[in-house]
Amino acid sequence: MNVPQPTAVTTSVNLRRLKRVGARPSFLDYLVSLWDYRHFIYYDAKARVRTGNEQDKLGSAWLILSPLLNGLMFYFVMGILLHSGGKIKNFVAYLIIGVFLFQFTTRSINASSRAISSNRNVIHAFKFPRATLVIATNVRELLSNVPVIVTMLILIIILPPNEQISMRWLLLIPIIGLQLIFNLGFGLIMARLAARFNDANHILSYGMRAWMYLSCMFFSIDRFAGMPVVKSIMEHNPLYQVLFMARETLIYNATPSWRSWTILALWAFSMLAIGAIFFWKAEESYGREL
Amino acid sequence: MDVSSDLNFVECSPAVVIDKVSMTYRTTSRRHDSLEQKRSKSSRFRRLQRQTTSVRVPALKNISLVVGHGESVGVIGRNGSGKSTLLKIVCGQIPPTAGVVYASATPVMLGVNAALLPALSGDENIILGCLAMGMSHAEIDRKYDSIVDLSGLESAIHMPMKSYSSGMASRLRFSIAASIDPEILIIDEALNTGDAQFKDRTLNRMHELLDQASTVFLVSHSLSTVTQLCNRVVWLDDGELLFDGDPLDAVKAYRLFTQKFAAGDRIGAMKLRRRLIHDLEVADVLNRNDKRKSRALL
Numbered sequence: 001m002n003v004p005q006p007t008a009v010t011t012s013v014n015l016r017r018l019k020r021v022g023a024r025p026s027f028l029d030y031l032v033s034l035w036d037y038r039h040f041i042y043y044d045a046k047a048r049v050r051t052g053n054e055q056d057k058l059g060s061a062w063l064i065l066s067p068l069l070n071g072l073m074f075y076f077v078m079g080i081l082l083h084s085g086g087k088i089k090n091f092v093a094y095l096i097i098g099v100f101l102f103q104f105t106t107r108s109i110n111a112s113s114r115a116i117s118s119n120r121n122v123i124h125a126f127k128f129p130r131a132t133l134v135i136a137t138n139v140r141e142l143l144s145n146v147p148v149i150v151t152m153l154i155l156i157i158i159l160p161p162n163e164q165i166s167m168r169w170l171l172l173i174p175i176i177g178l179q180l181i182f183n184l185g186f187g188l189i190m191a192r193l194a195a196r197f198n199d200a201n202h203i204l205s206y207g208m209r210a211w212m213y214l215s216c217m218f219f220s221i222d223r224f225a226g227m228p229v230v231k232s233i234m235e236h237n238p239l240y241q242v243l244f245m246a247r248e249t250l251i252y253n254a255t256p257s258w259r260s261w262t263i264l265a266l267w268a269f270s271m272l273a274i275g276a277i278f279f280w281k282a283e284e285s286y287g288r289e290l
Numbered sequence: 291m292d293v294s295s296d297l298n299f300v301e302c303s304p305a306v307v308i309d310k311v312s313m314t315y316r317t318t319s320r321r322h323d324s325l326e327q328k329r330s331k332s333s334r335f336r337r338l339q340r341q342t343t344s345v346r347v348p349a350l351k352n353i354s355l356v357v358g359h360g361e362s363v364g365v366i367g368r369n370g371s372g373k374s375t376l377l378k379i380v381c382g383q384i385p386p387t388a389g390v391v392y393a394s395a396t397p398v399m400l401g402v403n404a405a406l407l408p409a410l411s412g413d414e415n416i417i418l419g420c421l422a423m424g425m426s427h428a429e430i431d432r433k434y435d436s437i438v439d440l441s442g443l444e445s446a447i448h449m450p451m452k453s454y455s456s457g458m459a460s461r462l463r464f465s466i467a468a469s470i471d472p473e474i475l476i477i478d479e480a481l482n483t484g485d486a487q488f489k490d491r492t493l494n495r496m497h498e499l500l501d502q503a504s505t506v507f508l509v510s511h512s513l514s515t516v517t518q519l520c521n522r523v524v525w526l527d528d529g530e531l532l533f534d535g536d537p538l539d540a541v542k543a544y545r546l547f548t549q550k551f552a553a554g555d556r557i558g559a560m561k562l563r564r565r566l567i568h569d570l571e572v573a574d575v576l577n578r579n580d581k582r583k584s585r586a587l588l
Binding site: 004005006007008009010011012013014015016017018019020021022036037039040043044047048051054122123124125126127128284285287288289 | 303304307356378379380381382383384385390391392393394396397398399406407409410414417418419421422423424426427463467531564565567568570571572573574575576577
């Protein structure tokens, strides 16, 4: 059986005024378009904060309840059963800072990695730079984290031994700012990976847990005093630095060293740069179903 | 493929150029009975054990079209013939597996699938949708009332979208999507939603949009809509182009084709299909600005 073929007519067209549909813009144009979509980012983030816990009876209270219960559990297991915080001064506050601040990163990165797959219908419906979804996710986590941070500070103040409030506490703002930038960069990388391989989400949840244990959430880095190499590696973990700097500021009345600021800032900004480029490279593919 | 020698010049630059676009979906299939498996007398149970296999489904096979300014192209074809896939590729929602689409402006899809956030109220969804389309706050303020009017939702506009009936939701989506005036407009079955009252209103808005847009792609199963609104019809079947030309001729051939199918005359239908493909002329796109190619022509 011969298969008929249509006649091909060579058609000469002038493509000078035409652009390839769906073509990814240059990186700088992409950044500019992200700025143009800032209202969308903010509106989306705000709307989702408000509706995020709507199905729970306790609603937004879960934002504060879940780190609180988490902290209680760690206090029971680590503080009372295992005595892991034996030598740490003001272990309760130490633990609270660890649990509450680490949760910010865990939630941000988990949500970022789902930002593409859970918004596929919005991606199909409208044409906008896809990185706005990841940025909106991080802004949403920041907004919903504000009451969490306030709760953390109140707990540190009221739980014995009480801490003195000082002007130094304002340093918490740049620390969390750098943490946000780091989360965003890491989230952009995860978003692209999870958009292509859904399995990345499963690996991520284990990875984040391992990372949590390695960030000195409930033990002191002094355990590794005898092993300078291990200690030095641990100190270059950006999230360890976040927790360490916050503890120095809030509990130990000390200003974090320049070394700490440098490590964290380098991590945050290089992560953001790498993440943005990595995400932008696959901009054309996010509409594709798995 | 027998390449004809005559060269077709498109004088002014076209609005949309679809150049050898193919699309293959990869999905899973519960059963995959290859010939060997059928021949080997393995039991049904055995065969069912090898449950899911990965299969490739070709949705579009090497489609080329050149569409000029001022043309409104109706796309017809049976279910699963690749109509929606073609439109999604033209507006850039999904990247094709092979081939390229060029356009003189950003094509905008007008459909009822503009999915929004179900937990938000209708008015919030309007703002979010407009922001997602790149409007400024001032523009949204200007268009907000006309969007609400077109949707006809009245006081329900302040309730969360998850409480809407499916008709109400698609009316809202259509109204949001129809609030911009694109140069290249792509319409996917959008005329068929809503009750009679809404249909009148959408039809009015649709005619406004059609007047403003210079180029229109329209997918519809309603052949009368296609003949009314389009001056060119493209007929897709099984991912292949069967016809490209005058709407009345296309609809006549299409009716004949579907009648043969309905009467169970598969052989007659396939004969018609082969004849149509044989008579078809497709564009082999050549970029006039591509120096390498033009030198080869000389």
